[in-house]
Amino acid sequence: MPTSLRALPAVPAVLAGVLLLAACGSESASPGGDAGRARGDGGAVGVEAVCPSGFSQYGRVAASAEPSAGSRPSGAPTPLPLPSTDGTVEGDVKVTGLYAWGDDSGCEADFSADLAVTNRGTEKATYTVTVGFFSASGSIVDHVEQTVASVGPGRTVKATVGMGTSLGDASEVSNVKVEKVRSVPADETPSASGPCPASGVHVYADEGDAAMGLRVVGLHLVNCGTRPYRLDGYPELELLDEDHDTVDGVRILHGTDRISTGIGGAGGPQPVVLRPGEAAEATLAWRNTTGFGDPVHAPYVRVAARPGARPVTVMPELDLGTTGKLGVGPWEKDETFRSDAGVTPRPTAAP
CATH class of the missing domain: 2.60.40 (Immunoglobulin-like)
Known part of the structure; x- marks a missing residue:
């Protein structure tokens, strides 16, 4: 089944990745530097870096042993430079940071990217974003697709998308691109399960x-x-x-x-x-x-x-x-x- 036919609710088709959402102007849980934590007014929000949602904070630590104070993982990623602006902006979505989560971080994620999703429309919308993690040679390491729900008109929502099990060598990741952005009105969002819509x-x-x-x-x-x-x-x-x-x-x-x-x-x-x-x-x-x-x-x-x-x-x-x-x-x-x-x-x- 080609990627072009992938439908929004079909979660099993996508590889491990989760977007962590925070409304514009509020504190973001995005890891890394100011690029990933800029408020809507341009000021920086000093927030402790956290493992991306959906990935265990101490997933790389033996479950049978509580880490001691001296050996406890840092919980922090390593910021990576974005080598170019090519592909970091697509429609209403912009990549603002790229991070590597090494063994010393304790986080199960291999890499993560900070995103800013801006709704330039006039009604609340739900976004489906496909992000690609690439090696220095330009070959794909992993694709991650996820939904950013109910972004209000004129609002910017910050998100973190994490990459876990990869298609290629995770150690080679050096770039990230927004591959595809789709949006639908929030009140027309399809659903396969969960709370029953007003339509029944x-x-x-x-x-x-x-x-x-x-x-x-x-x-x-x-x-x-x-x-x-x-x-x-x-x-x-x-x-x-x-x-x-x-x-x-x-x-x-x-x-x-x-x-x-x-x-x-x-x-x-x-x-x-x-x-x-x-x-x-x-x-x-x-x-x-x-x-x-x-x-x-x-x-x-x-x-x-x-x-x-x-x-x-x-x-x-x-x-x-x-x-x-x-x-x-x-x-x-x-x-x-x-x-x-x-x-x-x-x-x-x-x-």
Whole structure:
């Protein structure tokens, strides 16, 4: 599955990394020097460096032995220079520091980077940031992807992203780049589990699959409310480009059979009634063939599960080439789904 088709809620696809958030103007838990701790007004915030959230502070110390005062790890990283500004800024995200966490620090993280996420829009947004850690030769050591939730308009949130188990030799890391930034309105953020939204349903996209130019992504809906949820037809879709503008010139086909066969989503719609804890799925399918004309890339899709439903914006990264077609299958009950006992139900309006 290529990185371009990675969807926001699909946490298992990303490697170990966590963003530690702090609102602009408040003390940041980011490690290192002033570049990682600048307040919104430009002043420095003197905060003790801490191991990035999600990594054990003394993970490199034997669990059976409490470190003595003389041997206790420092808990502090080693600041590394950012060799250039190339790639340290992408959209609303800027890298402000790079740090190495050696054995003497006690922290399980190998490296971490300080980020500043600035919402230049007019509404609260949730950001998905992909960061790459690179060697001096430019080869990738690790990719880390994580979500920065609910950044208010005009606000800057500081974050720390940590790198643990790496794809390459962690000792070679000397640079970090913001590889991709995606943002959706906070009230349209997809979710696969957790507290039940006001709509009474979780809606999200999976990682999908790709083979020989054919792309297939599943849309999923889980009834986390307390009443039955009725579906009858196809999800309503709006394609958006990187600037969140509507993408024109793409035909949304009901059914996937005109894209390919044997991939699901080819039958006609049937009424679906989901009891609390049950789920449904629909299939998106397209080809990324490129011929004459300009290829179309639509990273965002606004999904309304049924007419009048509150939309959710997913990120299937539609690389439609010049085909001009996207197939969508009808909602079907997902008989394989097992509800998450940790989901907090919320009463829903009458269906």
